[in-house]
Amino acid sequence: MKVVGISGSRIGSKTRTAMAETMRVLEESYPNAEATTIDLASVDLAWSDGRHFLDYEGDTQHVTRAIMDADVLIIGTPIFQASIPGSLKNVFDLLPERALENKTVSIVVTAGSPKHYLIAEQQLRPILTYMKANVSQNFVFIEEKDFHQKEIVNDDVHFRLQNLVEDTMLLAETYQEMLQKKDDLYDF
Structure with missing residues (x-):
């Protein structure tokens, strides 16, 4: 199963730290998963201008292709000005x-x-629902007080990240089984 983690901000360290821990848990718990992390701070994405995603080049094509090829996405986002960052919204606009x-x-x-x-x-x-994602019911919310020197220091956050990974993978596996059963109904 292909899993892509997205650290959805070009600035700051907390989301990057949270996603690194989440992906560490994923790789430790599900070693057979093909896991990739995309950090928006380390890629040069074009701003969406309405083109088909395959018409972009470079990092933009790499990121959009990775998302399109994934079975599972774990999206990390900070909250800026009571909203998701524009860099993350741009990723959705490119797709x-x-x-x-x-x-x-x-x-x-x-x-x-x-x-x-x-x-x-x-x-x-x-946004995720509009784009037809099968969205996990639970999400992990991590506050400023849960970090110290670019590390998560709250044991409850570690526990919640572990549960999120397990719930996400179980949901993905179950969903894939349901899709396979549906496909098996057809002879072609």
Whole structure:
């Protein structure tokens, strides 16, 4: 199963730290998964201008192709000004409308305030649903106080990340089995 983790910001360290830990847990718990991490701070993405995703070149084509080829996405996002960052929104804008169809997606959120807890529900989940993703019901919300010197110091956060990875992979495996049963109904 192909899993792509996306660290959805070009600045800051908390989302990058959270995604590194999430992907570490994934690789440790599911060594057969083909895991890749895309850090938006380390790629040079073009701004979406309406072209087909295959018409872009360089990092933009690499990122969009990796997402399109994935079975599972784990999206990490900070909350800036009570919203997801424009760099992450741009990734969605680069993709076709049904790009996330038959993909299982889960969310890791980092924020400076507990007041931003529902941003993932109000802004990110509708985008993912519109793009036909099979979105995990649970997400992990990590506050500023849970970090110290670019490390997660709250044991509960580690536990929640472990559960998120397990729930995501179980959902993905179950969903793939359901799709296979549906495909098996046809003779061609």
